[in-house]
Amino acid sequence: MKTSLEQFDKAFENRIRLQIMSVLLANEHYDFNSLKELLDVTDGNLASHIKALEKENYILVNKTFIGRKPNTQYSASEKGRKAFIKHLEALENLIKQQKM
Amino acid sequence: MEDKIIHSELASIRSLMERSSKFLSLSGLSGVMAGIYALIGAFIGYKIVYEKYGSLVISDSYSDDALVYNQLNLIAGVILLLSVLTCLLLSIRQAKKKGENYWNPVSRRLISSMAIPLFTGGLFIIILILKTEYNLIASACLIFYGLSLISASQYTFLDVKWLGFCQIILGLLAAQIPESGLLFWVIGFGLLHIIYGTVMHFKYNR
Numbered sequence: 001m002k003t004s005l006e007q008f009d010k011a012f013e014n015r016i017r018l019q020i021m022s023v024l025l026a027n028e029h030y031d032f033n034s035l036k037e038l039l040d041v042t043d044g045n046l047a048s049h050i051k052a053l054e055k056e057n058y059i060l061v062n063k064t065f066i067g068r069k070p071n072t073q074y075s076a077s078e079k080g081r082k083a084f085i086k087h088l089e090a091l092e093n094l095i096k097q098q099k100m
Numbered sequence: 101m102e103d104k105i106i107h108s109e110l111a112s113i114r115s116l117m118e119r120s121s122k123f124l125s126l127s128g129l130s131g132v133m134a135g136i137y138a139l140i141g142a143f144i145g146y147k148i149v150y151e152k153y154g155s156l157v158i159s160d161s162y163s164d165d166a167l168v169y170n171q172l173n174l175i176a177g178v179i180l181l182l183s184v185l186t187c188l189l190l191s192i193r194q195a196k197k198k199g200e201n202y203w204n205p206v207s208r209r210l211i212s213s214m215a216i217p218l219f220t221g222g223l224f225i226i227i228l229i230l231k232t233e234y235n236l237i238a239s240a241c242l243i244f245y246g247l248s249l250i251s252a253s254q255y256t257f258l259d260v261k262w263l264g265f266c267q268i269i270l271g272l273l274a275a276q277i278p279e280s281g282l283l284f285w286v287i288g289f290g291l292l293h294i295i296y297g298t299v300m301h302f303k304y305n306r
Contacts, residue, residue, distance in 0.1 A: 015109075018109075018113065019112075019113070019116055022113045022116050022117050022120075023116060023117065023120040025117065026116075026117035026118070026120050026121040027120055027121050027205065027206075030120065030205060031205065034204050034205050037201055037204070038116075038119070038120055038204070088110070088113070091106050091109065091110060092110070094106060095103060095106055095107065095110075098103050
């Protein structure tokens, strides 16, 4: 039990962070506003979680402008991709262990 | 952590990944409507040609009759417009019913992936008309529409891909047997749409 718990990624302890990561794994990139709408969270909330993921180098940020409006696109980094998959595997292993 | 919590967590991740990358509010009913429009349009077109020539075989023998072709083109244009509008309206309604925003990165990708083969096909057909090569119009409609469906299918239900393959096969048959172009067109745009729309409606939209 304990060994599998250690595999859990601290960065993904928060549900919203895990959700952000799953969207970025399913899509090549996603913009801030669409992400906000999809996850139904506030600006500040999303921004702080994104910052946390950015700090871990799990996501890549690409800031551009459409006209004068800022358009920020996020994508998962290779490191983030691996960490997410590992985290999911740990979750699945936990279920399997509990079934035994 | 409890077993149930992990299960629901994994399920929510799965659904989020799907919702964020696929547009799942595509209305099946609009497929049925498009099929019905196509059948009505084809019937009117058939009557125009039949009354004038007494046969359905579209051949070069009357390709000089601009009036008939203009009428047929008008009918085709109206069907296309009605079908697209119905599809947009019903899909928007479906998305609203689910409480989703219909204008999101996925719907944008869906539209742009459909638009490229569709516009290429549209231009190709206009060129065929300008060159009075009427034989291959039905075939071109089916083939390019099929390609656009296959390209769109990565952003929505995978079933759309099969509709696309069927349209392409019909299009190729229509190219091989141009005399029966209208028949293949009716099967593809009318019959297949109705079957596909009904299946989709009962499978996903209810």
